[in-house]
Amino acid sequence: MKSVKKKNGLPVFMLIFSVLGFGLFYLFPFLFSLIYALTDNPLHFNFVGIDNFIALLQNKYFMNGLKNTVTFLAIAVPLNMCLSLMAALMINGRKYTRYFSLVFLIPLVIPSATTAFFWSKFFDLNGSLNKILHIFGVEKIEWIQSKYAMGVMIFIFLWKNIGYNMALFIGGLNNIPESYYECADIEGARLLQKFQKITLVYLTPSFFLTLIMTFVNSFKIFKEIYLLTGEYPTENIYVLQHFMNNMFLALNYPKLTSAVYILTIVVVFFIAGVFKIERKISDNISVY
Amino acid sequence: MKKLILVLITVAMILSGCGADNTTGITPESIVNPKADSLEEAPPGTEEPIREAYVQPEMKGEISISLLEEASFITAGAELFMKKYPDIKININVFRELKTIELEGGAEMSAAPEEGFTTDNYLTYLGTQIMSGKADDIILTSMLSMRDYIKMGAFEDLSYYLESTPEINEENYYINVIEAFRRNGGLYEMPLSFSMWVIYFDRQLVEASGIAPDKELKSIRYSEAMELAKQMVDATDLPNTYLELGTGKPESMLIMEDIDQFINMETGQFDFNVPAFTNILKQAKSLRQNGYYDTGTIDFYNMEYHFGLGTDFDSQAAIFSLLPDSSYYMAMPQCDANGDALFYAYLTLGINSGSENKEIAWEFIKFLLSEEAQVNPSMYNIGINKAALEPMAQRQMGMKTIELGFTLQDCVALLEGWAEQANSTFMERDISNIIYEEIDRYYSGSVTEEEIAKAINNKVDKCLNE
Numbered sequence: 001m002k003s004v005k006k007k008n009g010l011p012v013f014m015l016i017f018s019v020l021g022f023g024l025f026y027l028f029p030f031l032f033s034l035i036y037a038l039t040d041n042p043l044h045f046n047f048v049g050i051d052n053f054i055a056l057l058q059n060k061y062f063m064n065g066l067k068n069t070v071t072f073l074a075i076a077v078p079l080n081m082c083l084s085l086m087a088a089l090m091i092n093g094r095k096y097t098r099y100f101s102l103v104f105l106i107p108l109v110i111p112s113a114t115t116a117f118f119w120s121k122f123f124d125l126n127g128s129l130n131k132i133l134h135i136f137g138v139e140k141i142e143w144i145q146s147k148y149a150m151g152v153m154i155f156i157f158l159w160k161n162i163g164y165n166m167a168l169f170i171g172g173l174n175n176i177p178e179s180y181y182e183c184a185d186i187e188g189a190r191l192l193q194k195f196q197k198i199t200l201v202y203l204t205p206s207f208f209l210t211l212i213m214t215f216v217n218s219f220k221i222f223k224e225i226y227l228l229t230g231e232y233p234t235e236n237i238y239v240l241q242h243f244m245n246n247m248f249l250a251l252n253y254p255k256l257t258s259a260v261y262i263l264t265i266v267v268v269f270f271i272a273g274v275f276k277i278e279r280k281i282s283d284n285i286s287v288y
Numbered sequence: 289m290k291k292l293i294l295v296l297i298t299v300a301m302i303l304s305g306c307g308a309d310n311t312t313g314i315t316p317e318s319i320v321n322p323k324a325d326s327l328e329e330a331p332p333g334t335e336e337p338i339r340e341a342y343v344q345p346e347m348k349g350e351i352s353i354s355l356l357e358e359a360s361f362i363t364a365g366a367e368l369f370m371k372k373y374p375d376i377k378i379n380i381n382v383f384r385e386l387k388t389i390e391l392e393g394g395a396e397m398s399a400a401p402e403e404g405f406t407t408d409n410y411l412t413y414l415g416t417q418i419m420s421g422k423a424d425d426i427i428l429t430s431m432l433s434m435r436d437y438i439k440m441g442a443f444e445d446l447s448y449y450l451e452s453t454p455e456i457n458e459e460n461y462y463i464n465v466i467e468a469f470r471r472n473g474g475l476y477e478m479p480l481s482f483s484m485w486v487i488y489f490d491r492q493l494v495e496a497s498g499i500a501p502d503k504e505l506k507s508i509r510y511s512e513a514m515e516l517a518k519q520m521v522d523a524t525d526l527p528n529t530y531l532e533l534g535t536g537k538p539e540s541m542l543i544m545e546d547i548d549q550f551i552n553m554e555t556g557q558f559d560f561n562v563p564a565f566t567n568i569l570k571q572a573k574s575l576r577q578n579g580y581y582d583t584g585t586i587d588f589y590n591m592e593y594h595f596g597l598g599t600d601f602d603s604q605a606a607i608f609s610l611l612p613d614s615s616y617y618m619a620m621p622q623c624d625a626n627g628d629a630l631f632y633a634y635l636t637l638g639i640n641s642g643s644e645n646k647e648i649a650w651e652f653i654k655f656l657l658s659e660e661a662q663v664n665p666s667m668y669n670i671g672i673n674k675a676a677l678e679p680m681a682q683r684q685m686g687m688k689t690i691e692l693g694f695t696l697q698d699c700v701a702l703l704e705g706w707a708e709q710a711n712s713t714f715m716e717r718d719i720s721n722i723i724y725e726e727i728d729r730y731y732s733g734s735v736t737e738e739e740i741a742k743a744i745n746n747k748v749d750k751c752l753n754e
Contacts, residue, residue, distance in 0.1 A: 041440060041441060042419050042440065043418075043419070043440060043441050043442065043641065043642065044441060059754070061750060061754045125732065125735075126732075140734060142735065145735075145743070231751075232722065232746070232747040232750045232751060234743075234746070235746065238750075243754060246754055247754070248412075248415070249411065249412070249436075250436040250439075250754070251415050251418065251419060251436055251437065251440045251442065252436070252439075252440070253419060255754075
């Protein structure tokens with residue numbers, strides 16, 4: 001016991017700084033902001049209980065932002081997972097895998113302002129996309145201001161993040177022992193069977209890691225969208241971060257922090273659900 | 289326990305991914321919710337306390353001022369104030385340095401702000417300072433959308449201080465300008481100076497066409513001036529005649545002069561999707577399509593050209609219109625649909641409601657309004673103190689190298705007549721930015737007037753009612 005405690009001393013000491021930093025810059029402000037959420041005004045602090053939360057749930061812009069955020073997540077995250085897995089399967093084990101990976105990772109390192117500028121020109125009314133479509137007789141559309149704006153947002157998100165997820169999946173694929181596939185070949189398994197029974201099963205840990213990372217990155221697309229559309233975009237791409245950003249600029253901290261807490265509750269339930277499913281599947285795999 | 293910590297860490301990671309860098313270098317009928325967000329409600333914490341008569345505080349202590357860029361008038365005023373009251377220290381906190389680029393011939397042009405020092409960065413910085421209680425005592429409010437700050441109770445109502453200062457009266461000050469800043473009965477910012485946009489006509493074009501504005505006019509709406517200019521252009525054979533200098537973007541001016549028709553900032557009611565608005569866009573587009581604006585064909589050095597109407601800032605317009613043989617015909621201030629002459633105040637100050645030195649802050653603002661400060665050479669616009677007008681006019685006249693042919697009193701009388709009419713200031717920054725952005729979109733492509741109007745409605749609705 002003494003020797004175990006001694007061995008654990010140094011890691012704990014090394015972790016203290018990270019934990020302190022996390023506590024000081026994330027946890028403490030997050031908990032402190034509850035005060036703003038329970039008061040009417042950040043300068044005078046009159047307690048109003050949960051009035052801010054109730055008002056928020058009746059606020060059409062907040063609800064619209066929440067709806068668009070959930071819609072975006074429901075479409076973009078699974079689509080990203082599927083496309084990046086397909087890309088990983090296609091290029092893994094081939095010649096020049098590294099170079100293909102590099103190409104897919106380039107969008108991730110391009111600064112957001114550059115990305116926004118490029119896509120604003122591409123999707124502009126007189127931009128490249130409309131010029132290409134015009135050849136086929138399609139009328140010009142102002143994509144970012146139209147009902148297709150959500151599609152544009154999803155497209156930019158996919159373009160930026162497929163490479164990252166693909167790299168994670170390639171790592172996961174490389175961890176699957178080759179002998180399993182050899183056994184399956186000997187048994188006469190088809191490609192789809194190998195994919196279902198071996199690849200998907202042993203990719204489960206990578207899959208859930210990738211899912212959580214994709215979920216995290218899906219919120220970051222706000223940067224490009226904000227640069228493209230400003231503070232007040234069209235209804236269908238007005239997401240929760242627009243609402244929160246505008247509340248911050250308007251010094252309306254009670255609404256901002258109430259929105260943050262509601263979003264936190266939604267995210268906690270989602271993450272808890274993901275972990276529960278992951279544990280169940282992992283248990284099934286170990287039994288299997 | 290481990291799982292809970294894991295979940296919390298994951299959630300914190302996700303929420304940290306929500307952060308966005310806001311550096312961007314530069315929004316149908318609806319009635320604002322009368323409950324929490326009513327623009328008519330008095331801001332919290334500013335309920336009228338029963339106050340004793342104002343007594344000048346002991347002139348000792350330290351105050352700070354927050355500025356986006358250096359303002360020479362405030363710097364000079366601070367130096368004079370500190371000389372007058374040696375026990376008071378004034379710290380001027382400037383967010384960014386004013387950088388200039390030297391052009392050929394020794395002229396200087398303002399350089400674009402560096403990344404991280406844009407106006408948006410300053411607003412974020414200022415908002416954080418105010419909310420954390422660390423803001424300066426006096427804040428420059430010229431570029432702020434005061435509506436949000438007033439709602440949060442970030443600024444002190446200066447009405448009490450103003451009423452306690454009898455020397456600030458109609459006889460000695462342009463109270464009309466000060467009162468134009470009153471909102472919901474309160475006065476949260478004090479203008480130190482103001483500038484008026486003046487419209488004039490081309491004398492040669494007036495003579496050639498035989499069309500002239502009514503000589504009794506003291507101010508004119510931009511739309512009326514444009515109509516007159518159009519008639520002059522149509523009725524003359526002079527070469528290269530156009531409505532106005534520039535490629536033709538009169539929409540902004542036409543909308544702003546009639547903005548009360550589309551939005552009521554007191555009640556928060558608005559509607560831009562009305563024929564009056566779309567007709568403005570159509571009218572301006574038609575003028576451009578029919579060649580009333582130059583498309584870059586004029587050679588300013590080698591061609592004769594005429595612009596039916598022009599705009600200039602007040603002191604320059606006054607000087608040029610008084611010159612004998614002046615090309616400026618009937619210069620007069622631009623007014624809105626109600627006949628109120630429009631002005632813009634570049635220097636407006638507010639007192640932080642959380643300041644512990646409000647009385648000293650007011651004493652400094654009062655000093656900046658006094659004759660002693662306002663006659664300073666760093667006053668470029670029309671000072672709020674009437675005594676500052678003559679020295680300013682004299683300085684402006686002194687800068688001209690040509691023979692003027694009129695007296696200082698002529699110039700002062702003309703400027704005084706204009707300044708007395710100043711009653712209406714421009715729309716709040718965020719609302720006007722929404723309108724300008726959508727008008728830019730209108731120029732650029734095949735967007736209809738109705739689509740622009742709907743887009744403005746949507747954005748203004750969000751801006752006012754989020």
